[in-house]
Amino acid sequence: MMSGPHWFRPLVLSGPSGSGKSTLLKRLFAEHPGQFAFSxxxxxxxxxxxxxxxxxxxxxxxxxxxxxxxxxxxxxxxxxxxxxxxxxxxxxxxxxxxxKRCILDIEVQGVRQIKCTDLNPVYCFIAPPSLSILRNRLIGRGTETDVAVEKRLKTALEEIEYARLPGAHDHIIVNDDLDRAYGLFKSVALGNPIPSDPLAPLEQAADQIQ
Ligand SMILES: Nc1ncnc2c1ncn2[C@@H]1O[C@H](COP(=O)(O)OP(=O)(O)OP(=O)(O)O)[C@@H](O)[C@H]1O
Missing domain, CATH: 3.30.63.10 (Guanylate Kinase phosphate binding domain)
Structure with a gap:
Protein backbone atom coordinates (compact mmCIF):
# COMPACT_ATOMS: atom_id res chain seq x y z
CA MET A 1 0.00 0.00 0.00
CA MET A 2 1.23 3.49 -0.82
CA SER A 3 1.56 5.72 2.23
CA GLY A 4 2.65 9.33 2.39
CA PRO A 5 5.14 11.33 4.44
CA HIS A 6 2.87 11.73 7.50
CA TRP A 7 2.03 8.04 7.91
CA PHE A 8 3.85 7.68 11.26
CA ARG A 9 2.19 10.70 12.84
CA PRO A 10 -1.07 9.90 14.65
CA LEU A 11 -4.18 11.32 12.98
CA VAL A 12 -6.50 13.33 15.23
CA LEU A 13 -9.96 13.43 13.71
CA SER A 14 -12.50 15.84 15.14
CA GLY A 15 -15.66 17.56 14.06
CA PRO A 16 -19.21 18.18 15.23
CA SER A 17 -21.44 15.27 16.10
CA GLY A 18 -23.17 14.26 12.87
CA SER A 19 -20.52 15.76 10.57
CA GLY A 20 -19.75 12.27 9.25
CA LYS A 21 -16.62 11.06 11.07
CA SER A 22 -17.93 7.53 11.66
CA THR A 23 -19.17 7.29 8.08
CA LEU A 24 -15.75 8.25 6.70
CA LEU A 25 -13.87 5.97 9.11
CA LYS A 26 -16.10 3.00 8.34
CA ARG A 27 -15.38 3.35 4.65
CA LEU A 28 -11.64 3.78 5.25
CA PHE A 29 -11.40 0.70 7.49
CA ALA A 30 -13.41 -1.36 5.00
CA GLU A 31 -11.21 -0.31 2.08
CA HIS A 32 -7.91 -0.71 3.97
CA PRO A 33 -8.33 -3.53 6.46
CA GLY A 34 -5.49 -3.94 8.93
CA GLN A 35 -3.80 -0.65 8.06
CA PHE A 36 -5.41 1.65 10.63
CA ALA A 37 -6.19 1.32 14.32
CA PHE A 38 -7.87 3.27 17.07
CA SER A 39 -5.98 3.56 20.32
CA LYS A 100 -0.38 0.82 11.56
CA ARG A 101 -1.61 4.38 11.45
CA CYS A 102 -3.10 5.46 14.75
CA ILE A 103 -6.37 7.37 14.45
CA LEU A 104 -7.91 9.27 17.35
CA ASP A 105 -11.54 10.37 17.10
CA ILE A 106 -11.64 13.14 19.66
CA GLU A 107 -13.81 16.05 20.82
CA VAL A 108 -12.58 19.63 20.88
CA GLN A 109 -11.41 19.71 24.53
CA GLY A 110 -9.25 16.68 23.82
CA VAL A 111 -7.80 18.40 20.76
CA ARG A 112 -6.83 21.38 22.90
CA GLN A 113 -5.14 19.09 25.44
CA ILE A 114 -3.21 17.16 22.79
CA LYS A 115 -1.88 20.48 21.48
CA CYS A 116 -0.08 20.87 24.83
CA THR A 117 1.79 17.56 24.42
CA ASP A 118 4.69 16.47 22.22
CA LEU A 119 2.55 13.96 20.27
CA ASN A 120 2.80 15.97 17.04
CA PRO A 121 -0.21 14.45 15.26
CA VAL A 122 -1.91 15.59 12.07
CA TYR A 123 -5.18 17.39 12.95
CA CYS A 124 -8.10 16.88 10.56
CA PHE A 125 -11.46 18.58 11.06
CA ILE A 126 -14.62 17.25 9.41
CA ALA A 127 -17.08 20.12 8.94
CA PRO A 128 -20.73 19.95 7.92
CA PRO A 129 -21.60 22.04 4.82
CA SER A 130 -23.87 24.17 7.06
CA LEU A 131 -25.61 23.93 10.43
CA SER A 132 -29.00 23.45 8.80
CA ILE A 133 -27.66 20.46 6.84
CA LEU A 134 -26.07 19.17 10.06
CA ARG A 135 -29.45 19.45 11.80
CA ASN A 136 -31.10 17.46 8.99
CA ARG A 137 -28.42 14.75 9.18
CA LEU A 138 -28.74 14.45 12.95
CA ILE A 139 -32.51 14.20 12.65
CA GLY A 140 -32.12 11.74 9.76
CA ARG A 141 -29.79 9.51 11.80
CA GLY A 142 -32.65 9.13 14.27
CA THR A 143 -30.41 8.67 17.32
CA GLU A 144 -31.13 11.97 19.07
CA THR A 145 -34.10 13.69 20.71
CA ASP A 146 -35.01 17.19 19.46
CA VAL A 147 -33.43 18.74 22.56
CA ALA A 148 -30.22 16.74 22.04
CA VAL A 149 -30.06 17.83 18.38
CA GLU A 150 -30.27 21.53 19.36
CA LYS A 151 -27.62 21.01 22.04
CA ARG A 152 -25.31 19.35 19.51
CA LEU A 153 -25.84 22.24 17.09
CA LYS A 154 -24.75 24.76 19.74
CA THR A 155 -21.64 22.69 20.44
CA ALA A 156 -21.05 22.42 16.68
CA LEU A 157 -20.99 26.20 16.41
CA GLU A 158 -18.27 26.39 19.08
CA GLU A 159 -16.26 23.67 17.35
CA ILE A 160 -16.50 25.48 14.01
CA GLU A 161 -15.45 28.73 15.72
CA TYR A 162 -12.39 26.96 17.08
CA ALA A 163 -11.66 25.38 13.70
CA ARG A 164 -11.59 28.84 12.14
CA LEU A 165 -8.65 29.91 14.30
CA PRO A 166 -5.50 29.93 12.20
CA GLY A 167 -3.50 26.74 12.76
CA ALA A 168 -6.24 24.97 14.75
CA HIS A 169 -6.21 22.07 12.29
CA ASP A 170 -3.88 20.95 9.51
CA HIS A 171 -6.76 19.95 7.26
CA ILE A 172 -10.40 20.95 7.03
CA ILE A 173 -12.73 18.77 4.98
CA VAL A 174 -16.29 19.91 4.36
CA ASN A 175 -18.42 16.78 4.15
CA ASP A 176 -20.79 17.91 1.40
CA ASP A 177 -20.68 15.20 -1.24
CA LEU A 178 -19.63 11.99 0.51
CA ASP A 179 -17.45 10.66 -2.34
CA ARG A 180 -15.59 13.94 -2.64
CA ALA A 181 -15.08 14.22 1.14
CA TYR A 182 -13.98 10.60 1.34
CA GLY A 183 -11.40 11.11 -1.40
CA LEU A 184 -9.82 13.93 0.58
CA PHE A 185 -10.07 12.06 3.86
CA LYS A 186 -8.42 8.99 2.36
CA SER A 187 -5.46 11.10 1.19
CA VAL A 188 -5.03 12.55 4.67
CA ALA A 189 -5.39 9.11 6.29
CA LEU A 190 -2.74 7.67 3.98
CA GLY A 191 -0.41 10.44 5.14
CA ASN A 192 -0.60 12.82 2.21
CA PRO A 193 -1.20 16.57 2.27
CA ILE A 194 -4.39 18.00 0.73
CA PRO A 195 -5.66 21.52 0.07
CA SER A 196 -8.13 22.41 2.85
CA ASP A 197 -11.73 23.38 2.13
CA PRO A 198 -12.84 26.87 3.12
CA LEU A 199 -15.26 27.08 6.09
CA ALA A 200 -18.49 29.04 5.59
CA PRO A 201 -18.48 32.44 7.34
CA LEU A 202 -19.46 32.24 11.00
CA GLU A 203 -22.28 34.77 10.90
CA GLN A 204 -23.98 32.54 8.37
CA ALA A 205 -23.44 29.51 10.60
CA ALA A 206 -24.81 31.30 13.68
CA ASP A 207 -27.95 32.45 11.83
CA GLN A 208 -28.91 28.88 11.12
CA ILE A 209 -29.45 27.84 14.72
CA GLN A 210 -31.48 30.84 15.82
N1 LIG B 1 -21.81 13.47 2.80
C1 LIG B 1 -22.95 13.08 3.38
N2 LIG B 1 -24.13 13.34 2.79
C2 LIG B 1 -25.31 12.98 3.37
N3 LIG B 1 -25.41 12.33 4.57
C3 LIG B 1 -24.26 12.06 5.20
C4 LIG B 1 -22.98 12.40 4.66
N4 LIG B 1 -22.02 12.00 5.54
C5 LIG B 1 -22.68 11.43 6.57
N5 LIG B 1 -24.01 11.45 6.38
C6 LIG B 1 -25.06 10.95 7.32
O1 LIG B 1 -25.09 11.86 8.42
C7 LIG B 1 -25.35 11.17 9.65
C8 LIG B 1 -24.24 11.49 10.67
O2 LIG B 1 -23.01 10.90 10.24
P1 LIG B 1 -22.04 10.14 11.28
O3 LIG B 1 -22.85 9.29 12.22
O4 LIG B 1 -20.97 9.50 10.49
O5 LIG B 1 -21.46 11.40 12.10
P2 LIG B 1 -20.35 11.48 13.26
O6 LIG B 1 -19.53 12.68 12.97
O7 LIG B 1 -19.63 10.17 13.36
O8 LIG B 1 -21.22 11.72 14.56
P3 LIG B 1 -20.89 11.39 16.14
O9 LIG B 1 -19.74 12.27 16.52
O10 LIG B 1 -22.17 11.78 16.84
O11 LIG B 1 -20.60 9.91 16.23
C9 LIG B 1 -25.44 9.69 9.31
O12 LIG B 1 -26.81 9.32 9.26
C10 LIG B 1 -24.76 9.60 7.93
O13 LIG B 1 -25.28 8.54 7.17
Missing part, protein backbone atom coordinates in the same frame (compact mmCIF):
# COMPACT_ATOMS: atom_id res chain seq x y z
CA UNK A 40 -7.67 1.77 23.23
CA UNK A 41 -8.78 4.35 25.83
CA UNK A 42 -8.68 4.02 29.60
CA UNK A 43 -11.90 4.39 31.54
CA UNK A 44 -13.09 4.15 35.13
CA UNK A 45 -16.58 3.07 34.09
CA UNK A 46 -17.60 -0.54 34.67
CA UNK A 47 -17.49 -2.84 31.63
CA UNK A 48 -20.80 -3.56 29.93
CA UNK A 49 -21.70 -7.21 29.26
CA UNK A 50 -19.43 -8.54 26.52
CA UNK A 51 -16.80 -5.81 26.87
CA UNK A 52 -13.27 -7.12 27.31
CA UNK A 53 -10.46 -5.34 29.16
CA UNK A 54 -7.83 -4.16 26.66
CA UNK A 55 -10.19 -4.44 23.67
CA UNK A 56 -12.97 -1.83 23.98
CA UNK A 57 -11.21 -0.04 26.86
CA UNK A 58 -8.57 -0.50 29.49
CA UNK A 59 -10.86 -0.69 32.52
CA UNK A 60 -9.09 0.79 35.53
CA UNK A 61 -9.91 2.05 39.03
CA UNK A 62 -10.13 5.77 39.77
CA UNK A 63 -6.89 5.46 41.77
CA UNK A 64 -4.97 3.84 38.91
CA UNK A 65 -6.37 6.38 36.45
CA UNK A 66 -5.31 9.31 38.65
CA UNK A 67 -1.88 7.88 39.21
CA UNK A 68 -1.28 7.41 35.47
CA UNK A 69 -2.58 10.94 34.84
CA UNK A 70 -0.33 12.42 37.53
CA UNK A 71 2.66 10.70 35.91
CA UNK A 72 1.78 12.45 32.62
CA UNK A 73 0.68 9.20 31.00
CA UNK A 74 -2.30 10.65 29.11
CA UNK A 75 -2.31 12.88 26.03
CA UNK A 76 -5.91 13.79 26.83
CA UNK A 77 -8.45 12.93 29.48
CA UNK A 78 -11.92 14.08 30.50
CA UNK A 79 -14.83 13.24 32.74
CA UNK A 80 -18.19 12.33 31.17
CA UNK A 81 -21.23 11.61 33.32
CA UNK A 82 -19.19 10.69 36.37
CA UNK A 83 -16.57 8.51 34.67
CA UNK A 84 -13.00 9.32 33.66
CA UNK A 85 -11.79 8.62 30.12
CA UNK A 86 -8.33 9.11 28.67
CA UNK A 87 -5.96 8.25 25.83
CA UNK A 88 -2.61 7.03 27.08
CA UNK A 89 0.70 7.73 25.38
CA UNK A 90 1.44 4.00 25.61
CA UNK A 91 -1.75 3.05 23.73
CA UNK A 92 -0.75 5.33 20.85
CA UNK A 93 2.90 4.23 20.89
CA UNK A 94 2.02 0.54 20.60
CA UNK A 95 0.00 1.20 17.42
CA UNK A 96 2.71 3.36 15.89
CA UNK A 97 5.28 0.63 16.65
CA UNK A 98 3.08 -1.97 14.94
CA UNK A 99 3.34 0.02 11.69
Missing amino acids: VSHTTRTPRPGEVDGIQYHFVSREDFSSLRDRGGFVENAEFSGNLYGTSKQAIASIVESG
